[in-house]
Amino acid sequence: MKKLFSKYWGTIRIELASQLAYKLNFLLLILGPALVFFLIKINLWYSIFAARDNELLRGYTFERMLEYQTYVLVVTLLCQSYASRNISEDIRFGRISAFLLYPTSFMGYHFGAFSAAQILNCLSALIVLVIGFGSGILPLESLTHLAAGGSMALLVSLLWFCVWFLLSSSSFWIEESWVLRVLFTMVARFLSGAIIPLDLFPPKVLEFLWYTPFPYLTFIPVQLCMGSSSVTFHDAALMTVLWLLIAAITARVLWSKGLRLYAAAGM
Amino acid sequence: MIHCEALTKRFKIYKKDPGILGSLKSFASREYNEISAVRDFSFSVREGELLGLLGPNGAGKTTLMKMLSGLIMPSDGRLQVLGCDPFARAKEFRRRIALVMGQKSQLWWDIPALDSLELLRAYYEISRQNFNQRVDELGTLLGVNHVLRTHVRKLSLGERMKVELMASLLHDPKVVFLDEPTIGLDVVAQVSIRQFLLNFHKERGTTIILTSHYMADVEALCDRVVLILGGEKRFDGELSKFQRLLGSEKFLSVSFASAISVEDTFFVPFEPDWDPERTHVELRIPENALRSTMQQILERYPVTDFGTEQIPVERVMHSILSNPQLLSPSA
Numbered sequence: 164m165k166k167l168f169s170k171y172w173g174t175i176r177i178e179l180a181s182q183l184a185y186k187l188n189f190l191l192l193i194l195g196p197a198l199v200f201f202l203i204k205i206n207l208w209y210s211i212f213a214a215r216d217n218e219l220l221r222g223y224t225f226e227r228m229l230e231y232q233t234y235v236l237v238v239t240l241l242c243q244s245y246a247s248r249n250i251s252e253d254i255r256f257g258r259i260s261a262f263l264l265y266p267t268s269f270m271g272y273h274f275g276a277f278s279a280a281q282i283l284n285c286l287s288a289l290i291v292l293v294i295g296f297g298s299g300i301l302p303l304e305s306l307t308h309l310a311a312g313g314s315m316a317l318l319v320s321l322l323w324f325c326v327w328f329l330l331s332s333s334s335f336w337i338e339e340s341w342v343l344r345v346l347f348t349m350v351a352r353f354l355s356g357a358i359i360p361l362d363l364f365p366p367k368v369l370e371f372l373w374y375t376p377f378p379y380l381t382f383i384p385v386q387l388c389m390g391s392s393s394v395t396f397h398d399a400a401l402m403t404v405l406w407l408l409i410a411a412i413t414a415r416v417l418w419s420k421g422l423r424l425y426a427a428a429g430m
Numbered sequence: 431m432i433h434c435e436a437l438t439k440r441f442k443i444y445k446k447d448p449g450i451l452g453s454l455k456s457f458a459s460r461e462y463n464e465i466s467a468v469r470d471f472s473f474s475v476r477e478g479e480l481l482g483l484l485g486p487n488g489a490g491k492t493t494l495m496k497m498l499s500g501l502i503m504p505s506d507g508r509l510q511v512l513g514c515d516p517f518a519r520a521k522e523f524r525r526r527i528a529l530v531m532g533q534k535s536q537l538w539w540d541i542p543a544l545d546s547l548e549l550l551r552a553y554y555e556i557s558r559q560n561f562n563q564r565v566d567e568l569g570t571l572l573g574v575n576h577v578l579r580t581h582v583r584k585l586s587l588g589e590r591m592k593v594e595l596m597a598s599l600l601h602d603p604k605v606v607f608l609d610e611p612t613i614g615l616d617v618v619a620q621v622s623i624r625q626f627l628l629n630f631h632k633e634r635g636t637t638i639i640l641t642s643h644y645m646a647d648v649e650a651l652c653d654r655v656v657l658i659l660g661g662e663k664r665f666d667g668e669l670s671k672f673q674r675l676l677g678s679e680k681f682l683s684v685s686f687a688s689a690i691s692v693e694d695t696f697f698v699p700f701e702p703d704w705d706p707e708r709t710h711v712e713l714r715i716p717e718n719a720l721r722s723t724m725q726q727i728l729e730r731y732p733v734t735d736f737g738t739e740q741i742p743v744e745r746v747m748h749s750i751l752s753n754p755q756l757l758s759p760s761a
Contacts, residue, residue: 166555169552169555170553172552173548173552174549176545176549177546180541181538184541260501260529260534261529261534263500264500264527264528264529265524265550265554266554426441426502427496427501427502
């Protein structure tokens with residue numbers, strides 16, 4: 164156990180050092196996309212509410228939507244930033260060869276790298292929260308819900324990690340698997356409530372979405388942060404763990420099958 | 431230590447014509463070719479051997495190394511390395527082997543080399559005391575102690591390669607696969623790595639399998655060579671036997687005080703290799719004709735210097751690659 168922890172901690176240390184080596188790169192890769200996406204959405208919702216003379220939109224005022232989207236930014240920073248790691252390309256160009264020879268698991272190595280990224284992501288999310296509460300965008304009352312929302316977001320980040328690993332494993336079969344990843348990200352963003360809150364979706368669509376992992380990716384953690392979730396933390400966590408197990412097992416099976424096709428190109 | 435029988439690796443290669451039309455055609459129907467990168471390859475390596483795998487680009491050397499180290503799965507055949515099936519990739523197996531890829535780095539680019547070594551210490555579960563001792567010992571032998579705190583991306587190619595070697599040998603592997611360890615290095619760095627490998631092998635008795643396009647590496651390090659052509663084993667034996675593959679010939683180099691005329695045909699039967707000024711020539715001469723030929727050259731030409739040696743492996747390889755029929759099927 165001590166040796167396992169030593170490997171894990173060693174990976175975290177080295178990954179932290181690598182990720183902080185290029186400060187601008189870190190800002191552009193992790194903060195940049197989430198922040199730009201946030202500003203575009205705020206601009207869009209501002210125009211929608213202005214056109215409706217700030218009329219309520221199924222219970223949402225512009226201020227409430229701003230709060231929702233700010234929490235989406237926090238959840239995105241906590242959950243999705245590992246997407247910038249291009250495991251697919253590493254597989255395609257044979258860059259995983261060295262890792263396959265070390266007496267440690269490749270998924271384990273990436274879990275260590277993911278944990279290192281999460282330390283930095285938590286710091287970024289904390290900065291957004293401080294700005295949000297300081298500027299009044301986030302009401303101080305929601306502070307009490309942050310523990311539940313934040314814990315849920317961290318659990319969801321594990322689900323994202325497994326989904327990402329699963330999608331990357333497709334590179335053993337598909338040469339250009341980035342299309343698959345981009346497509347999944349776009350669909351997930353829309354169906355997880357990262358653009359439009361899911362309670363604004365037609366009820367029939369929402370009913371269907373509850374059978375998928377999408378609401379747990381953004382909508383539920385955000386609602387938990389806002390203290391307005393229709394699902395309890397306990398139920399949401401249980402469902403997320405279920406999806407997490409499905410994704411982890413599928414990723415593991417795909418990875419083992421894919422390795423049989425690995426050609427270790429470029430060596 | 432290493433034993434393989436009828437080892438074969440096939441790859442499915444997708445064919446596509448160039449240009450947009452080719453892309454459209456391949457979108458509608460894709461053509462695949464199956465190629466055998468390694469075919470029916472059998473050999474055994476004893477503990478402590480230092481073996482050179484020779485062959486031109488695309489001969490199958492690297493594919494064989496990838497199978498031996500467990501990176502890729504063989505399509506057919508039986509393979510055992512250190513008593514294990516390499517592709518099962520058991521942790522115990524991985525702890526006892528190392529693969530050095532001259533064209534691929536295993537070090538983390540953006541951090542000091544010592545940090546990479548520290549991580550490998552954790553992965554290979556090396557005790558702190560052993561680690562410090564190994565780093566000191568290998569660093570001194572390779573002369574890289576002074577660069578271990580420098581970011582890997584700032585190291586010269588030679589320094590990086592030495593640190594790569596250090597990283598691969600840190601856990602004291604029983605078998606080391608070296609794939610082009612001196613590629614792209616200057617002569618000084620090549621010699622220094624060769625010398626290190628030679629000493630390391632002598633001291634530790636580690637089994638080493640080496641591929642290199644630099645025949646000097648093979649000549650300096652390997653007692654036994656295996657030649658692969660088109661994925662098949664074409665020669666397996668001592669280096670001295672390989673050097674005699676072209677017959678009992680000697681390699682004679684002669685320097686002249688003045689340029690020798692292009693029209694002079696005396697040297698033609700000996701496959702001469704002239705320098706641009708035509709004041710120096712290298713010849714292949716049958717052993718039994720060496721004395722008489724040398725006498726004639728000394729009498730006819732203004733010789734300033736001469737020397738004989740076994741035909742260099744480089745020259746043997748060149749002759750075999752341009753004329754593979756030189757190898758008998760039974761070789």
